[in-house]
Amino acid sequence: MPILIGILEQGAIYGIMALGIYISYKILNFPDLTVDGTFPLGAAISAALVTRGVNPWVCLLCAIIAGALAGSITGILHIKCKIKDLLSGILVMTGLYSINYRIVGMPNMFLMQKPTIFGGIRFPKALFPFRYIIVLFVIVLFVKILLDLYLRTKSGFLLKSVGDNEGLVVTLGKNPGTVKIIGLSIANALVSLSGALYCQRAMQFDISSGTGTMVMGLAAVIIGTTLFRKIRFMNVTTGVILGMIIYKACITAAISSGLRSSDTKLVVTVLFLLTMLLNSVMNKSEGGRKNA
Amino acid sequence: MLELNNIYKSFNVGTIDEKILFQNFNLNVKNGEFVAIVGSNGSGKTTALNIVSGDVKPDSGSVLLDGKNITKQKNYQRAAKIARVFQNPSMGTSPSMTIMENMSLADNKGKRYDLTKGLNTKRRDFYRSQLELLGMGLENRMETQTGALSGGQRQALALIMATMKTPTLLLLDEHTAALDPKSSDIVMTLTEKVVKEKNITTLMVTHNLRYAVEYGTRAIMMHEGGIVLDISGEKKKQQSINDYLKIFNEISIECGN
Ligand SMILES: Nc1ncnc2c1ncn2[C@@H]1O[C@H](COP(=O)(O)OP(=O)(O)O)[C@@H](O)[C@H]1O
Ligand SMILES: [Mg+2]
Numbered sequence: 001m002p003i004l005i006g007i008l009e010q011g012a013i014y015g016i017m018a019l020g021i022y023i024s025y026k027i028l029n030f031p032d033l034t035v036d037g038t039f040p041l042g043a044a045i046s047a048a049l050v051t052r053g054v055n056p057w058v059c060l061l062c063a064i065i066a067g068a069l070a071g072s073i074t075g076i077l078h079i080k081c082k083i084k085d086l087l088s089g090i091l092v093m094t095g096l097y098s099i100n101y102r103i104v105g106m107p108n109m110f111l112m113q114k115p116t117i118f119g120g121i122r123f124p125k126a127l128f129p130f131r132y133i134i135v136l137f138v139i140v141l142f143v144k145i146l147l148d149l150y151l152r153t154k155s156g157f158l159l160k161s162v163g164d165n166e167g168l169v170v171t172l173g174k175n176p177g178t179v180k181i182i183g184l185s186i187a188n189a190l191v192s193l194s195g196a197l198y199c200q201r202a203m204q205f206d207i208s209s210g211t212g213t214m215v216m217g218l219a220a221v222i223i224g225t226t227l228f229r230k231i232r233f234m235n236v237t238t239g240v241i242l243g244m245i246i247y248k249a250c251i252t253a254a255i256s257s258g259l260r261s262s263d264t265k266l267v268v269t270v271l272f273l274l275t276m277l278l279n280s281v282m283n284k285s286e287g288g289r290k291n292a
Numbered sequence: 293m294l295e296l297n298n299i300y301k302s303f304n305v306g307t308i309d310e311k312i313l314f315q316n317f318n319l320n321v322k323n324g325e326f327v328a329i330v331g332s333n334g335s336g337k338t339t340a341l342n343i344v345s346g347d348v349k350p351d352s353g354s355v356l357l358d359g360k361n362i363t364k365q366k367n368y369q370r371a372a373k374i375a376r377v378f379q380n381p382s383m384g385t386s387p388s389m390t391i392m393e394n395m396s397l398a399d400n401k402g403k404r405y406d407l408t409k410g411l412n413t414k415r416r417d418f419y420r421s422q423l424e425l426l427g428m429g430l431e432n433r434m435e436t437q438t439g440a441l442s443g444g445q446r447q448a449l450a451l452i453m454a455t456m457k458t459p460t461l462l463l464l465d466e467h468t469a470a471l472d473p474k475s476s477d478i479v480m481t482l483t484e485k486v487v488k489e490k491n492i493t494t495l496m497v498t499h500n501l502r503y504a505v506e507y508g509t510r511a512i513m514m515h516e517g518g519i520v521l522d523i524s525g526e527k528k529k530q531q532s533i534n535d536y537l538k539i540f541n542e543i544s545i546e547c548g549n
Contacts, residue, residue, distance in 0.1 A: 150407070157397050157410040161386035167378070168386055171454065172401050173371040 005133055007252050011245030012136035013197045014216065016143050018224070018244045019237060020190035021217030023147075026225065026236075028163040028183045033089035033214050034074045037096030038067045038188045040210040042195025044103040047111060047205035056117045060196050067192020068185040070096060075181030093210075100207055107207040116200040132201060139197065143190065144237050150186075159183050191217075212268050219272045220244035226279045247271065293493055294321040294461060299343060299353035301336075301517075313339060313517040314350070321495065325524070326487055328504040329497045330536065331514030332543070337497040340514070341463045344495070346370045358460060372402060375459035377450050379466040384450020387439030391430060391449065394438055395419045398453035422452050426482065444475025448482055455486050462487065464496040468503070476500075480507065501536050511536075515543050 017039060024032035042063035049059040070092055077088040101107065123131045150156045162169045162179040169176040191213065199205050224243025228234050254267045299317040304310050313336050321327055331337050342348035344355060346367035354363045362370055377384055385394045396412040399419075416434070423431040426448050430441075438446055447467060455462065464483065468476040484507055487494050498504055504511050510524035511531065521539055523531060 152410050153407045154397075154400055154405040154410045155407055157389070157393060158405045160389055161397060164386040164388050165383065167383050168397075170368045171371050171376055171384075172397065172405075173368055174405065175366070175368050 003252060003256075005130070007248045008245060009133050009136055009201065010248040011241065012133070012140040013194055013201060014220070014248065015140050015194075015241035015244040016197065017191045017194035017213060018217045018220040018240045019143065019147055020187040020194070021214065022221050022224075022237070022240045023159075023183055023190070024187040025218060026163075026221055027160055028180055028187070030078075030085050030163070030180065030184065031089070031214075032071075032074060032184060032187060033086060034070055034092045034096075034184070034188055035089075035191045035213045035217065036210040037093035037100070038070050038191045038210070039195035039198070039213045040100045040205075040207060041066055041070060041096055041103075042192030042197075043199035043205050043209055044100040044195075044207075045192075046196035046199040047109050048103050048105075050111055050114045050116065050200065051109070053114075056115060056120070056200060059200075060117065060193060063192045063196035064189045067195075068189040070192070071184040071186070071188025072181050074188070075177075075184040079177035079181060097207070104205055104207070109205045111199070111203040111205075114203075116203070117197075118200065136197065136201070140241060143193070144235075144241060147190075148235060148237055155182075212265055215268055215272050216247065217244075219268070219275045220247045222275045222279050223247060226275075226282045229282075293323040293358055294344065294495075295319070295354075295356040296340070296343065297354045297356065299355075300351045301339060301343065301348070302351060314353075315517065317353070317517060317519075319512075319519070321493060324491055324493055325510050326494045326508040327496065327510045327512055328508035329495060329512045329514060330499075330501060330504045331512075331520075332516075332540070334516075335514040336517045337514055338465055341376075341465050341495060341497060344461070345374055345376055345463055373460040374463060375454040375457075375461070376463040377447070377454050377465070377467040379469050381443040381446040381450065381470055382439075384453065385438040385446055388437055390435050390437055391423070391441075392416065392419065392434040394449065394453060395422075395456070398456045401457045423449075426452075426478070428478070442475070444471045444479060447471060447475070447479050451479065451482055451486065455490060455492065458490045459492060462492045462494040464494065464498075466497050466499050469499050483507070501533050504536065505531065505533055513539060 017035070021035060024030045045063045045066055046059045049062060050056055074088045074092045077083045077091060078085050083091070118132055118135055121131070121135065127134065151160065158169060158174060158179050159182070162176050162183070166176045169179060195210070198209070220243040221240050223246055224239035224241070225236060228239035228242065250271055251264065251267055255261060255264065259267065296317060296319040299314045301314040302310065302312045317340070319340070329337050339348055343350050346365055346369070354361055356362065357373060386397065389397070392411060396410060399412055399415060420431045420434065428445050428448060430445060430449065438449060441449070451467070468479050471479060480503055483496070486492070496508065509528070511521070511528050512519055513521035513536070520543060
């Protein structure tokens with residue numbers, strides 16, 4: 001039971017991150033490595049502000065804004081300075097390492113007894129053990145619905161078409177570069193929010209917590225979009241969040257089967273490769289049916 | 293209404309691949325003209341359209357639209373008045389979005405893409421009627437992603453989308469070249485109809501001499517960055533495919549091949 005709840009909690013926290021990767025990688029077609037820096041950025045801001053007594057919800061808001069800013073810098077480097085997409089992300093990610101260090105002032109920190117978003121709400125006794133998962137699920141649901149709604153707006157339509165067909169956006173009289181910058185801002189705002197939630201749940205900040213964010217998010221996106229593609233009534237965004245939960249379950253299973261926690265990154269890589277394999281197998285069987 | 297004045301354009305200057313394409317290229321198109329452009333491969337037809345749309349910058353010279361100098365405007369700024377359909381059918385629509393979504397997107401051109409609802413459900417019947425005219429059955433597939441449509445269907449849709457908000461100028465670059473003969477004819481008939489009904493000034497590059505004979509009010513033949521034939525009105529009506537072919541052959545002989 002506690003293991004299951006742990007998986008769900010992680011799935012919810014990192015699911016928000018995966019939604020960000022869904023925007024940059026799937027919708028914009030942009031392999032954005034900034035996220036390895038924006039996840040700890042959100043955590044750093046949360047840690048620094050919470051310990052200074054700022055309202056924990058306001059901390060989340062600040063993390064969102066900072067993430068959006070970082071994403072827009074990657075976008076500007078790519079669009080205005082014509083730096084390759086991958087390199088733009090790596091540059092910002094690298095810079096963020098120092099910035100994150102500055103924000104917190106040390107490589108890791110424990111929040112101790114500081115108030116977090118989980119502490120401010122009164123729960124009935126029966127629900128008290130589930131307080132984390134309840135709050136996290138409400139937040140992830142809220143973010144998901146907001147994102148779904150956004151993707152149905154005119155602005156959201158433009159975002160979807162820019163990754164699909166940049167030329168179309170030009171013929172509509174819009175600057176595709178601007179649309180991409182907006183998309184990267186939203187993506188990194190979500191990743192940063194995810195980092196901020198992680199920090200308040202784990203009550204700690206760790207400068208290296210962002211390593212592998214991109215790979216993890218991508219795996220969840222691929223699991224989510226391939227596994228649940230067949231289910232008509234289910235939104236892609238729901239699939240992505242479920243993808244992250246499945247992913248976390250796999251990791252937990254791997255660790256509890258005797259691997260050390262330092263092996264996680266290797267498990268992450270292997271799991272990612274397995275996901276890619278699954279993806280190509282599913283695609284092949286589908287393509288075969290289409291051709292038949 | 294459209295003027296290309298003293299256009300110079302070279303590619304890869306200073307390398308062994310240097311290509312001097314336009315040297316003092318001039319073109320003047322009057323309001324309401326439907327210009328069919330033919331010419332050998334590499335004669336500069338696509339580049340000429342790209343210079344008009346702003347996708348290629350000329351080395352020197354100016355582009356005027358409705359008397360306004362637009363040489364310095366970016367491609368997406370010019371798109372406010374200029375619409376375009378490409379040779380590649382996948383370039384005119386957003387493949388992961390449905391027909392309905394694509395049409396709503398095109399219908400909003402010139403307005404803000406803000407946080408209001410993307411689907412224009414009020415105009416669904418209008419979109420449907422536009423699709424019915426094609427006779428391709430697309431009116432019953434409005435929730436289908438355009439990536440799943442055939443090349444001809446996508447190109448017909450692209451044309452409807454490009455002209456949904458009547459443009460000042462329409463650029464068509466071999467927009468039927470990737471299609472089978474039947475779809476090609478359907479799209480060409482649709483083109484003629486839309487251009488006439490909405491009275492859109494049009495530049496149409498075509499690989500198909502028959503189209504150049506049958507359609508358009510003016511025909512231009514290009515060769516090595518220059519205009520070797522420019523006829524309109526009665527003179528164009530009398531020009532047959534053979535007349536075009538004769539000039540083509542003469543040009544080729546001049547080149548020594
Ligand atoms: N981006 C480019 N770089 C180098 N050469 C180019 C480029 N675009 C066009 N050219 C050259 O200019 C000439 C005209 O090309 P294009 O306008 O595409 O011809 P057309 O459309 O009439 O076949 C060709 O010789 C082509 O190789
Ligand atoms: Mg061409």
